[in-house]
Amino acid sequence: MLKTDYLIIGSGIAGLSTALQLKDQGKITVITRGELKQANTYWAQGGIAAVMTKEDRFVKHINDTLDAGAGHGDRDAIRHLVEGAPKAIRFLESIGVKFKKEPALEGGHSVARIWRTTDFTGQDILNQLIKAVQKAKNIEVKDHVDAVELIVKNDRCNGAYVRVQDQEELHPIYAKRTVLATGGLGQLYAKTSNTKAAAGDGIALAAKAGLEPTALEFIQFHPTALNHDDKGRYFLLSETLRGFGAKIVNVEGKSFLDEYDSRAELAPRDIVTRAVNFELANGAVYLDMRHLNGKEVKKRFPNIYKRLKQYGLDLTNDLIPITPVAHFSCGGVPTDLKGTTKLPGLSAVGEVAYTKVHGANRLASNALLEAVVFAESIVKEIIRQKETGAEAEITEVDPSEIPKVVIESLPQVKAYAKRIGQIMWERVGIVRSEEGLKKALKEISEIPARDYRIQNRQIVCYKLIQACLHRPLSLGCHYIASDLD
Ligand SMILES: Cc1cc2nc3c(=O)[nH]c(=O)nc-3n(C[C@H](O)[C@H](O)[C@H](O)COP(=O)(O)OP(=O)(O)OC[C@H]3O[C@@H](n4cnc5c(N)ncnc54)[C@H](O)[C@@H]3O)c2cc1C
Incomplete structure (x- = not known):
């Protein structure tokens, strides 16, 4: 049996940002089901959206987010997200993430506001988060530990029952506050860009504890993954490639997206995805960068270039066969703007949470942002509760109550x-x-x-x-x- 102050389930950007910002508040335990890096965060390529230039305005980012979400997002939640973005970038810089000086453009954004390190921005962010967490004294990380159920007692969450890899029994980890940061659910689909860990567990845990998930119908399918199943994952070809000028062409080599939307390659993801899906019925569909300066392409996308070489493809000279894949869950466990769920003692952050910012479709590069901004909101609320003496005590269970699986x-x-x-x-x-x-x-x-x-x-x-x-x-x-x- 383990007792901690704060239990964080998941080691992606949401979980580790929460842990780091909480580090002076008590003992923190982070559990994660696989290796520390087994998280969708690791695979994020494009970057993180934030209004940081003279020509940009918060209202533009708010409107772009609302538009991409088909008007279904919540303006207040989106304002919270967008206005928290510059601070989120500063937090990431403070732990050593080195963003490029010039922002990039992605589909659905009216202004270039995507901050990136390389074309594997997620890896750089996660590596820095891991380094910082490993240095922090109060944070203990336990990998290969699966959260299986929440401990609900006295009408509140008191931690989670976990299974250590290869063991048969569950063990309780007690905590004053538990934070679900388990990421998305792409692995429920045969074709996905998501890591093996992303099987919607946080939603299942919350549902078993009586919390109804919201907006789950809004699964974002990304239009451009390499059409090759690599051990259960499909390698993503970032939206920034299209922002840089890549075309999508059909089996006859013809561009077709302008027949579906005047924004063509830069239309929001749902529109591009459906267009690619319809065209696939007539044969292969490709991403085409052959018309662009090859040297520039290699310089700008060195990692994607290298990765495609492993599959025998040259991004500058070959047509790259693509398929849409399940990519992101816009819905999840509902929270308020403080990241709090309706179950006392439980917060949710990152892709597992439904904060109402994405509406019916997520705007590119708003996911990493949401994780950092709402991690900060959760921490603020925890500190407020601590300072006002509103933090609850832990209730332990009788060993006979520990579920068997x-x-x-x-x-x-x-x-x-x-x-x-x-x-x-x-x-x-x-x-x-x-x-x-x-x-x-x-x-x-x-x-x-x-x-x-x-x-x-x-x-x-x-x-x-x-x-x-x-x-x-x-x-x-x-x-x-x-x-x-
Ligand atoms: C290929 C790809 C590219 C992307 N590119 C971008 C981008 O450029 N910009 C952007 O904003 N977003 C992007 N996204 C989306 C973004 O990366 C994710 O939404 C974000 O990283 C989610 O962060 P998270 O911390 O919530 O989840 P994750 O990073 O997925 O972390 C979830 C963690 O929970 C753990 N976990 C899951 N279940 C359990 C359990 N039962 N017990 C214990 N641990 C568990 C996992 O092992 C993992 O450590 C991309 C996503 C993918 C897949």
Whole structure:
């Protein structure tokens, strides 16, 4: 049994930013299910959005975010996000992240405001966060520890039941405040840009504790991943490539995006994704940078260039075959602007949280930003509670109350997860229909969910499909095919 002041579940930008900003407030325990770097943050390429130049204004970033989200985001939450951005950048710089002097442009942004280090900005950010966390005295990090359930007692969250890798039993970790920072759910889909860890666990944990997830129907599919399954992940080809001038062409080598939207390559992701998806029905679709200065392309995107070389492709000379992939969950566990959930003692931050900033579709490079800004909000609230003596005491459970879980063999779990992924991709993917969604519910319910990992996936899939069924009209990245299509 372990007792801590603050338990943070997840070691991506959301979890580690929270831990670092909390470091003077007490004992912090960060748990993470795999290696420390197994997080979507590590794979973020484009960068982080912030209004930091003379020609830019907060109101422009707010309007761009609202527009990308199909008007479904909440203006107050977006203002909180956008106005917190310069401080978020300064926080990252303070731990050693070195952003380039000039911001980049990405789809949906009316002004260049994407701050990047290289074309693998997420890696640079996560590396610095990890270094800073490892130096901090009060922060203990435990890897290969899976949060399985929240400890709910006396109507509040008192920590989490965890499973240490390869063990059969669960153990409680008690905390005055627990922070869910478990990231997204892309791994519920057969094709995804997300890491293996991103299976929607935080949403399942919260749902099992009685918190209803919100806006799960808004799954963002990214239009340009390399069309190659690399051990369960698809390598992303960042939006900044299109910001730099890359074209998307069909099997005949022709550009087609302007037939779908006047902004063409720089239209918001949902529009580009659907266009690519429709064109794929006629044959392969490619990202094309051959018309651009090859030296400049290599200089600007050295890591993407190198990575594609490993797949036998030259970004400057070859057509790069692409596919859309499940990329980001706009919905999640609902929180207020302080990152607090309706369950006392529980906060949520980063991709797992639903803060209302993304609306029906996320604007590029607002996700890393959301994680840092709301981490700060959570910390502020914790400090306020501490100072006003409002921090609750921990209630422990009787050992007999510790839940027992079924653990099946890894190949079996993988096989069930694969089947779920196929169903979700086919029936709950880029284009949905009521009939398909209902079939998906049935098919997923037929998969034996004995193991807790499959149970969690099933819970999140049910919630997600039900959210889709409750929204019969298309909005943002939730697209329902009508008879007219
Ligand atoms: C390829 C790619 C490129 C992207 N590019 C950008 C970009 O340029 N700009 C941008 O703003 N956003 C981008 N995004 C989105 C952004 O990276 C993520 O939304 C963001 O990193 C999420 O941060 P997080 O800390 O919430 O989650 P993550 O970074 O995914 O971290 C989640 C953590 O929780 C852990 N975890 C999960 N379940 C459990 C459990 N049950 N128990 C214990 N630990 C658990 C995981 O192991 C992981 O450590 C990109 C995403 C991808 C996949």
